[in-house]
Structure formats: C-alpha cells, structure tokens
Amino acid sequence: MPQTGYATSTGRIAAPQADLAAIINQCYQCGKCSAGCPVASEMDLMPHQMVRLAVLGDVDRIAASKSVWLCLTCHTCGARCPNGIDVPALLDPIRHQILRDKLDTKGSPVPVFHKTFMDTIKTFGRVYELFLIGMYKLRTKKYFDDMELGMQMFKKGKLHLLPQKTGSLSEVKQVFKKSGLK
Amino acid sequence: MEFTYYPGCSLKGSAEELDESFRSVSEKLGVTLKELPDWACCGASSAHMVDAYLETALPARDLLTAERLGRDVVAPCAGCHVRMKAASMKILEDADLSRQFPFKGEIDIISGIEMFHKQDVLKRIKERRSKPLDGLKVVTYYGCLAVRPVEVVAPEDPENPRQMDDVLEALGAEVLNWPYKTDCCGGSLAVTRTDLVIKLSKKLIDMAIAVGADAMVTLCPMCQANLDTRQADMSKLSGKNYQMPVLYLTELIGVALNDSQATRWFEKHMVSPKNMLASKGLI
Ligand code: SF4
Ligand code: SF4
Numbered sequence: 001m002p003q004t005g006y007a008t009s010t011g012r013i014a015a016p017q018a019d020l021a022a023i024i025n026q027c028y029q030c031g032k033c034s035a036g037c038p039v040a041s042e043m044d045l046m047p048h049q050m051v052r053l054a055v056l057g058d059v060d061r062i063a064a065s066k067s068v069w070l071c072l073t074c075h076t077c078g079a080r081c082p083n084g085i086d087v088p089a090l091l092d093p094i095r096h097q098i099l100r101d102k103l104d105t106k107g108s109p110v111p112v113f114h115k116t117f118m119d120t121i122k123t124f125g126r127v128y129e130l131f132l133i134g135m136y137k138l139r140t141k142k143y144f145d146d147m148e149l150g151m152q153m154f155k156k157g158k159l160h161l162l163p164q165k166t167g168s169l170s171e172v173k174q175v176f177k178k179s180g181l182k
Numbered sequence: 183m184e185f186t187y188y189p190g191c192s193l194k195g196s197a198e199e200l201d202e203s204f205r206s207v208s209e210k211l212g213v214t215l216k217e218l219p220d221w222a223c224c225g226a227s228s229a230h231m232v233d234a235y236l237e238t239a240l241p242a243r244d245l246l247t248a249e250r251l252g253r254d255v256v257a258p259c260a261g262c263h264v265r266m267k268a269a270s271m272k273i274l275e276d277a278d279l280s281r282q283f284p285f286k287g288e289i290d291i292i293s294g295i296e297m298f299h300k301q302d303v304l305k306r307i308k309e310r311r312s313k314p315l316d317g318l319k320v321v322t323y324y325g326c327l328a329v330r331p332v333e334v335v336a337p338e339d340p341e342n343p344r345q346m347d348d349v350l351e352a353l354g355a356e357v358l359n360w361p362y363k364t365d366c367c368g369g370s371l372a373v374t375r376t377d378l379v380i381k382l383s384k385k386l387i388d389m390a391i392a393v394g395a396d397a398m399v400t401l402c403p404m405c406q407a408n409l410d411t412r413q414a415d416m417s418k419l420s421g422k423n424y425q426m427p428v429l430y431l432t433e434l435i436g437v438a439l440n441d442s443q444a445t446r447w448f449e450k451h452m453v454s455p456k457n458m459l460a461s462k463g464l465i
Contacts, residue, residue, distance in 0.1 A: 038366045038382055070375075073227065074366035075330035079340045086331060088230075095231055109374040117228035118236070125222045127191035136373060146376065149411055156450050158196040167220035171243055181233045 013059040013097055016090060024090060026083040027051045033077035033087060043067040047077050047087045054090055063094050063103065069110040100180055109140050115181075122176045125166035129159050183302065185292075186253045187215035188244065190262035191223050197259075197403035199447035203432035204258045204294060210439050211306045213297070215256070218248055224257075224265035227370040227404075241269035242283040249289050258294035258432075260327035260402040267291045268334045293335075294401050295328055298431065299345040307352045311438040314354030317462050320434075321360045321395040322346040323386065325405040329364050340364065346399060346431055353438040360393045362386050369404040376415070383408050384416045387426050396458055397427040399434060406430060410452045427455030437464050 016024060033047040034040045045065040053061050062068055071091055078086025098105060105111045113136055120132045137143050153159050193201035208215050225240040248255045257263040273279045274287050329337040337343050347357045367386060368379035387409060390398050400406050406428050413424035436444045445465060448456050459465045
C-alpha cells in the first residue's frame with residue numbers, strides 16, 4: 001500500500017490485503033460503526049478510528065491498541081455500515097499476525113483464552129469445559145474468579161467431569177498440523 | 183421432514199436442556215433428526231480469532247460428512263450455525279480451499295430458528311399445541327449470531343427479526359415490543375471480561391423488566407448462559423433481586439405441546455422459570 005503523509009507505521013503488521021483494502025477504503029468516516037458498537041466506551045481506538053488508521057496504512061497502531069482484543073465480533077458495525085465494512089474482518093488478520101509473531105498482547109486475557117480454547121479442541125476434538133477453564137486459570141493465574149458460579153453450575157449438572165469423545169480426533173489433529181497455529 | 187443434526191459442544195455441555203428440548207419437540211412435530219457421526223467442534227468464537235485456516239478447516243470436515251449423507255443440516259446453536267455456514271461459503275468461493283475440501287454446496291445449513299419457522303412446522307405447532315401459552319408475556323432475544331454477520335445469515339430484517347416472534351405467537355404467547363432484540367450480551371468475552379458481560383447483559387435484563395416481560399426467550403446457548411448465570415452478580419452489584427427467567431424457544435414449544443420432560447429441562451436453569459410458569463397455570 002502506498003504510504004501517505006499520515007502514516008507512522010513501522011510496517012511490522014501487514015497492511016490489509018487487496019480485496020479487504022478495496023472495501024475499507026470506501027469508509028467516509030460517518031461514525032455509524034462506533035455509534036452502535038457495544039464496547040466503544042471501553043476502547044482506546046474506536047471502530048471508525050481503526051478503519052481510518054488502516055486506510056492510512058498505520059496498522060501497527062491498531063495492533064498495539066486495547067481495542068483489538070476488546071472487539072466482541074458482534075458484527076453490529078458490519079450490519080450497519082453504509083459501505084459494508086465489517087470491523088472484525090479487518091481485525092482478524094491483525095490478531096492472527098500478533099499471535100503468529102508472538103507480539104505484545106498487553107497482558108490481555110482474551111488471546112490467552114482463545115488459544116486455550118483451541119488447545120482444548122486440539123486435545124479432545126470438542127470443548128471440555130473443565131479442562132478449558134482450568135487451563136485458562138492456570139495460564140492467567142486468575143484462580144478464584146467465578147469460583148462460586150462454577151460450583152453452582154457443577155451442582156446443576158452444567159459442567160461435566162469427563163470429556164466427551166469424538167471418533168474423528170486424529171483428523172482434527174491433522175487439521176491443526178496444517179494450520180498457522182503452533 | 184428429516185435433517186442431519188449438528189448439536190455442537192454447548193448442547194453436550196452447559197446447554198443440555200437445549201439439546202433435550204430441541205430433540206423432544208422436533209420429534210413431537212414430526213421432524214426427524216439424525217446426529218452427524220463423529221462431529222468435532224466448529225471452532226466457535228475462538229478459531230477465527232487465532233487462525234484463518236482453522237476457521238474454515240474445522241467445520242469443513244463435518245460439512246463433507248454431512249454432504250455425503252445428503253440431508254440438510256440443522257445446527258440449533260446460533261454460533262455453530264454461523265461457523266458452519268460461513269465455512270461452506272468460504273470453500274465455495276476459494277479455489278484452493280475447495281480443492282482441499284471438495285464441498286459442493288448441495289446441502290443447506292439451517293439454524294434452529296429457521297427450522298421451527300418453516301411453514302410446515304409452524305402449521306404443525308398451531309395444530310398440535312395442547313396448552314397455549316395464554317397470558318405469558320415474553321421478549322424475544324435473538325442476540326448477534328442469529329442475524330449477523332448479515333452476509334452469512336441473510337436475515338429478513340437484521341434490526342427487527344420476527345421469526346421467533348412468529349413461533350411464539352403461534353404458541354399463544356404475547357410477544358412484547360422492546361429495543362434490544364439483537365443487541366450483544368458480550369458472549370465472546372464471557373470468561374475473560376466478566377465485568378463487561380455483566381454490564382451488557384444487565385442492560386438487556388433491565389429493559390426486559392421495564393417492558394413487563396415474564397421471561398426472555400432465545401435460541402443461543404451463549405446468550406442464555408450469560409443472561410441466566412450472571413443475574414446473581416447483578417443482584418450483588420445493584421442490591422436488587424434479579425429473577426428473570428431466560429428460556430430457550432424449544433422449552434416453550436415443549437410447554438405448549440405439553441411435553442412431560444419440560445420440568446426436567448428447567449432444573450438446569452440458574453433462575454428457575456418454574457414458579458412463573460406455574461403461576462400462569464402452564465406447568
Ligand atoms: S460505518 Fe462504515 S463508513 Fe461509517 S465510519 Fe464506520 S466503517 Fe466508515
Ligand atoms: S464487531 Fe467489534 S467493532 Fe464491530 S460493533 Fe461489535 S464490538 Fe464493535
């Protein structure tokens with residue numbers, strides 16, 4: 001992507017690919033995405049600002065934001081944007097690269113959770129909630145969060161002691177081998 | 183009517199009452215469900231966050247099995263439905279992926295809501311309801327994934343969907359007007375940012391209370407879990423006593439069809455709907 005006078009990017013994070021760039025470059029900064037975003041008030045960069053930065057070629061600033069891990073992937077922005085711009089479609093490749101290149105995630109628990117979730121799938125082929133939550137707590141050292149809720153759910157039979165099995169685990173492992181996730 | 187059934191992980195874990203009620207009322211409505219053999223997780227809210235290949239490849243295996251079996255797939259969980267359908271679209275668009283996963287797009291992947299909204303099924307619901315939900319006031323909560331991403335779900339109206347409303351009206355319930363049918367409850371941050379989830383979910387429940395709903399109705403296991411399990415936290419934070427039942431659409435279909443299993447499903451709820459339903463003479 002040609003650099004503009006505004007760009008401060010060091011180019012560590014790849015610019016959006018051509019097909020995505022062709023869509024996001026239509027943004028005219030109406031702000032509708034940010035107006036409807038349920039977590040805009042918590043964000044350090046609001047959705048319309050992230051789109052603008054991507055258009056200007058400063059993807060590094062998006063990658064260094066808190067917002068990149070706050071976005072809920074609720075697609076409200078995408079449903080409402082007059083130009084069909086879906087912010088998660090912009091953020092997903094950025095998140096992939098941050099994880100692939102082991103860049104700073106600013107202590108956010110969100111990527112830890114998603115990686116733990118995928119480790120669970122790689123191990124069992126299906127979600128095993130006790131393993132997922134246990135591993136997540138170990139990795140984030142948040143041992144006591146939601147203890148009470150966990151006990152209640154256990155009593156209600158919502159959490160199972162044993163994992164469920166899938167007969168296709170070896171195929172699932174193959175899929176993981178081919179992926180970029182190590 | 184026959185479908186391949188993709189239950190997904192939630193329905194085998196914390197949302198067993200959705201699995202049980204979905205199967206039970208389907209049978210009562212003459213819809214045969216055959217579980218997809220050896221299904222694996224669709225990748226849920228995580229695969230797309232971490233890797234583009236996994237996002238499509240995980241559901242792809244199951245899509246291929248389903249296509250071999252030849253029946254359309256029904257995925258009751260709104261999240262599974264989006265992941266499966268998005269993967270099927272990606273494969274058909276991308277030459278490289280379709281070489282690896284020769285899915286031809288000869289089968290349809292439909293959501294639970296779509297299944298109960300089929301004309302034949304709606305007709306049977308009206309014919310077979312033996313206990314109309316008279317006097318029950320509900321709000322429908324679709325959440326995100328029953329309507330978005332719009333290019334995947336292709337809803338008739340992403341801001342004001344009506345399919346669950348139609349089913350509930352066919353059951354005899356009164357569906358109230360409210361503004362948060364498709365507002366996000368914070369699902370994907372359920373474990374990592376409970377503070378935000380409680381804030382977003384509380385906003386929804388407060389509005390349901392304000393418009394006078396007896397219960398909220400959804401078909402998304404993530405939404406149901408957030409709204410149902412977080413009310414104790416909301417009570418603690420606000421000093422009020424939150425007791426809003428959050429029901430699956432299929433549970434209310436079961437009540438109207440006089441399904442004897444129904445009270446068992448309600449045992450799994452953190453906020454029990456039993457007293458409320460009993461006070462209306464429905465159970
Ligand atoms: S809604 Fe679309 S056009 Fe408007 S600011 Fe957001 S991305 Fe740009
Ligand atoms: S998808 Fe992300 S950026 Fe878009 S509205 Fe939802 S939380 Fe905000």
